[in-house]
Amino acid sequence: MLTEQEKKEIEEEVKHYPYPGVACLDALKIVQAHRGWVADDAVRDIADLLDISSEKVDGVATFYTRIYRKPVGRHVILICDSISCMIMGYEPVYKHISAKLGIHFGETTADNRFTLLPITCLGNCDQAPAMMIDNDLFNMITIENIDQIFEKYE
Amino acid sequence: MEKPLTKHIKPDGSQLNLKNFVQDGGYEPVRKVLKGMSPAEVIDVVVASNLLGRGGGGFSAGKKWSFVTTDKEREPSRYLICNADEMEPGTFKDRMLMEENPHQLIAGMIISSYAIQADKSYIFLRWAYKKSETVLRKAIAEAYEAGFLGKNILGSGYDLELYLHTSAGRYICGEETGLINSLEGKRATPRDKPPFPAISGLFGKPTVVNNVETLSCVPHIIENGADWFRSISLTGEGGTKLYGVSGRVKNPGIWELPLGATMREIIEQHAGGMMDGYKFRGALPGGASTDFIIEEHMDIPLDFASLVPVGSRLGTGTLIILDDKTCPVAFLHNLEKFFAKESCGWCTPCREGLPWVEKILESIENGTGKEKDIETLKFHTWYCGPGHTFCAHAPGAMEPLQSGLKYFHDDFMQHINEKHCPWRS
Ligand SMILES: Cc1cc2nc3c(=O)[nH]c(=O)nc-3n(C[C@H](O)[C@H](O)[C@H](O)COP(=O)(O)O)c2cc1C
Numbered sequence: 001m002l003t004e005q006e007k008k009e010i011e012e013e014v015k016h017y018p019y020p021g022v023a024c025l026d027a028l029k030i031v032q033a034h035r036g037w038v039a040d041d042a043v044r045d046i047a048d049l050l051d052i053s054s055e056k057v058d059g060v061a062t063f064y065t066r067i068y069r070k071p072v073g074r075h076v077i078l079i080c081d082s083i084s085c086m087i088m089g090y091e092p093v094y095k096h097i098s099a100k101l102g103i104h105f106g107e108t109t110a111d112n113r114f115t116l117l118p119i120t121c122l123g124n125c126d127q128a129p130a131m132m133i134d135n136d137l138f139n140m141i142t143i144e145n146i147d148q149i150f151e152k153y154e
Numbered sequence: 155m156e157k158p159l160t161k162h163i164k165p166d167g168s169q170l171n172l173k174n175f176v177q178d179g180g181y182e183p184v185r186k187v188l189k190g191m192s193p194a195e196v197i198d199v200v201v202a203s204n205l206l207g208r209g210g211g212g213f214s215a216g217k218k219w220s221f222v223t224t225d226k227e228r229e230p231s232r233y234l235i236c237n238a239d240e241m242e243p244g245t246f247k248d249r250m251l252m253e254e255n256p257h258q259l260i261a262g263m264i265i266s267s268y269a270i271q272a273d274k275s276y277i278f279l280r281w282a283y284k285k286s287e288t289v290l291r292k293a294i295a296e297a298y299e300a301g302f303l304g305k306n307i308l309g310s311g312y313d314l315e316l317y318l319h320t321s322a323g324r325y326i327c328g329e330e331t332g333l334i335n336s337l338e339g340k341r342a343t344p345r346d347k348p349p350f351p352a353i354s355g356l357f358g359k360p361t362v363v364n365n366v367e368t369l370s371c372v373p374h375i376i377e378n379g380a381d382w383f384r385s386i387s388l389t390g391e392g393g394t395k396l397y398g399v400s401g402r403v404k405n406p407g408i409w410e411l412p413l414g415a416t417m418r419e420i421i422e423q424h425a426g427g428m429m430d431g432y433k434f435r436g437a438l439p440g441g442a443s444t445d446f447i448i449e450e451h452m453d454i455p456l457d458f459a460s461l462v463p464v465g466s467r468l469g470t471g472t473l474i475i476l477d478d479k480t481c482p483v484a485f486l487h488n489l490e491k492f493f494a495k496e497s498c499g500w501c502t503p504c505r506e507g508l509p510w511v512e513k514i515l516e517s518i519e520n521g522t523g524k525e526k527d528i529e530t531l532k533f534h535t536w537y538c539g540p541g542h543t544f545c546a547h548a549p550g551a552m553e554p555l556q557s558g559l560k561y562f563h564d565d566f567m568q569h570i571n572e573k574h575c576p577w578r579s
């Protein structure tokens with residue numbers, strides 16, 4: 001069941017559009033903002049509310065990388081694995097992080113603290129390698145400065 | 155040397171607020187247009203300025219606008235969309251323009267919207283650009299408050315709404331018809347063309363999509379004229395360009411230079427040359443989907459026309475440098491992995507071809523590649539090339555590969571013959 005708050009926010013978006021289905025991606029983002037990810041029942045509820053099929057909603061949900069169809073940890077680490085960061089050495093830093101947390105790309109730590117994912121070029125190629133944690137951007141990450149960066153994220 | 159795009163920017167890069175920008179005369183071109191120019195006059199000036207699209211395609215902005223119908227009876231609404239989805243690996247220019255001078259972009263969007271008589275405009279911003287989002291939200295609110303957006307702008311009778319839309323990831327959202335589908339809440343698969351968006355775009359209405367840097371040039375063209383704009387470039391294509399460099403150079407970064415600067419000038423004078431102990435082997439001139447250029451191309455003007463005869467193109471103008479301590483096969487493998495992952499899956503050559511290319515490159519890099527694999531890779535540069543796919547994603551993916559196979563053939567053969575990567579110990 002969508003909460004009253006979620007419904008209200010989605011209906012607010014629908015008002016801007018020529019037909020309700022346009023709000024599909026907005027609705028997914030709203031649900032994810034409240035719950036951290038989008039489960040099957042939420043996909044069905046969004047479909048009912050916007051009067052489109054749940055296959056269509058799922059098609060949209062699975063297309064976009066920043067919509068999570070599986071639970072994620074309290075913090076999401078996004079490491080840029082594109083070309084400039086490769087040249088400048090993101091791989092050793094990734095290996096260090098992976099060993100430290102005991103997870104690979106696509107996995108979440110057992111204590112649910114971190115999910116580790118790759119991301120395409122963060123537009124910081126002149127200060128590579130780059131990484132985001134939640135909404136924060138970090139440049140020139142190294143094996144040496146990683147531990148200190150992680151401290152802030154409990 | 156004139157630097158219109160960055161002249162207002164504060165030395166510390168902090169955001170210009172509305173007051174600073176108005177004091178610098180930044181909104182005067184908007185006033186000039188709304189008070190004294192017809193939409194057709196604006197289009198004429200921009201066509202004459204030879205402003206070519208900075209999103210990578212290099213199409214004339216003014217010409218694109220001129221395809222939108224002027225018949226308001228038949229088509230009462232139309233849209234302008236700013237493409238701020240910057241996700242091309244190695245590209246970091248639009249982010250700087252949005253973070254450091256958001257009102258220049260807004261002024262450009264007002265003038266461009268007026269030229270096509272749009273009543274609604276969108277900035278389609280990539281998800282990861284959190285700082286751009288904060289800065290733009292504030293700037294848009296300031297512009298509404300000061301009467302540069304909304305109803306009856308500056309008493310001219312012209313109305314314009316501007317919305318900021320933040321996306322949810324995926325490189326293909328940058329392709330303009332994929333972007334339009336995404337704005338409609340759908341999967342961002344590109345649309346068949348024609349009809350082009352100028353005829354039928356967002357919600358089936360005439361729509362123009364332009365890049366952040368393209369739109370940011372517009373106020374300066376209005377202020378100083380088409381002849382001035384052409385004169386500040388070195389080659390007559392019009393304007394300046396934000397050129398960037400990433401990779402193993404001493405001083406990676408981004409600089410506004412006259413369009414037509416050479417790779418030698420950019421690398422040696424601005425980027426400080428290669429880092430000590432590293433040698434230049436080649437560069438992608440404008441992001442991941444452009445062909446390699448090499449040492450012998452150092453003195454070619456980096457503009458839209460001059461790179462074509464040497465088999466490349468300007469793209470986004472942000473150079474990615476391949477040095478001698480980076481394996482060219484690994485470099486290409488990284489690029490093709492990106493392209494395979496970001497394929498939208500709509501058409502077969504791209505959906506099936508790119509992962510195959512990625513696997514072959516992986517095997518060559520790991521020392522299990524065969525000489526025959528080179529032929530398979532070459533076949534793909536044709537099979538996934540122009541005319542065989544639904545959009546330019548797969549052809550773009552083939553550009554660095556085809557030129558890489560040509561320039562780094564010996565490196566490929568060394569991997570195959572020695573059965574391991576010479577760059578790995
Ligand atoms: C796969 C793909 C990705 C693209 N990504 C972007 C992008 O992130 N930003 C952009 O401005 N143009 C991008 N483009 C080009 C756009 O389709 C379009 O040509 C451009 O936004 C038009 O603006 P311009 O004429 O001002 O350059 C991309 C094209 C393709 C094929």
Ligand code: SF4
Nearest residue numbers: 500501504544545547
């Ligand atoms: S070329 Fe690739 S990205 Fe473009 S439509 Fe086809 S599958 Fe999608």
Ligand code: FES
Nearest residue numbers: 080085122124125
């Ligand atoms: S390649 Fe990593 S930030 Fe651009």
